[in-house]
């Protein structure tokens with residue numbers, strides 16, 4: 001895909017990139033963060049991105065991005081969301097040291113916990129607490145510090161949320177709740193930081209082909225074929241990247257506090273389109 005936007009001179013901080021796995025059944029599967037990273041860099045943006053356990057994947061991503069865009073500055077940083085109270089200030093310090101300014105924060109990192117049954121009370125309290133810490137509290141603290149850092153010259157904040165805000169998933173109550181919290185955070189930040197010209201966008205993603213969905217990918221693909229998703233397929237990480245790049249380009253700076261569904265029509269599909277055998 002050719003460069004579509006001019007992001008030269010811009011700097012982005014993206015959480016959760018570099019996860020990838022080569023599979024026999026589906027080929028190479030990458031996370032949404034990697035898709036966003038590839039598109040931002042391809043369009044001229046400098047990038048600082050975080051990873052946690054995917055050390056090898058993050059280094060490989062960094063090498064590939066640097067080979068494709070040798071003039072871009074790309075900085076991978078290890079970041080544990082569980083330890084966000086210590087890790088967030090260090091991350092903002094790294095941004096200041098490496099780039100001296102910031103135009104965009106993308107809160108992308110996230111995890112899920114699948115309960116043994118359909119019953120929410122089967123979810124252990126410590127798992128729910130840990131999930132909220134990773135998916136919400138880390139993003140909240142990072143957003144506060146990043147907006148404080150960006151507010152003198154304005155910027156952009158993107159929160160990667162989920163269709164679970166409108167459509168609960170079975171067996172993942174805390175996950176859905178964490179994305180509702182992110183939805184609330186997007187509104188709060190849009191309301192306050194608009195006056196500092198920091199534009200806020202929430203992306204409510206449907207089902208994408210990533211490591212998070214890999215354990216159920218065959219089922220999801222089959223369900224798409226049976227009408228579960230009107231477009232008949234799952235989403236690809238680079239499609240999220242293109243939307244983030246457009247937002248950062250300033251092509252529609254009146255878009256602020258918006259929650260956009262990127263779900264192939266999953267959440268508006270008609271009951272009648274389902275094929276039940």
Ligand SMILES: NC(=O)c1ccc[n+]([C@@H]2O[C@H](COP(=O)([O-])OP(=O)(O)OC[C@H]3O[C@@H](n4cnc5c(N)ncnc54)[C@H](OP(=O)(O)O)[C@@H]3O)[C@@H](O)[C@H]2O)c1
Pocket residue numbers: 015016017018019030031032033050051052053054055079080081082107108109110111134160161162163204205206207208209210211212213
């Ligand atoms: N895939 C979907 O269908 C879908 C749908 C809706 C929303 N989303 C959201 O999209 C975002 C990206 O997920 P994905 O689908 O791309 O899954 P993924 O491939 O599993 O990527 C998750 C990313 O989050 C990072 N992460 C997980 N736990 C972390 C922790 N404790 N500390 C720091 N980083 C951590 C991972 O880092 P390491 O690999 O380095 O550990 C990885 O980079 C998530 O917020 C997810 O909720 C995904």
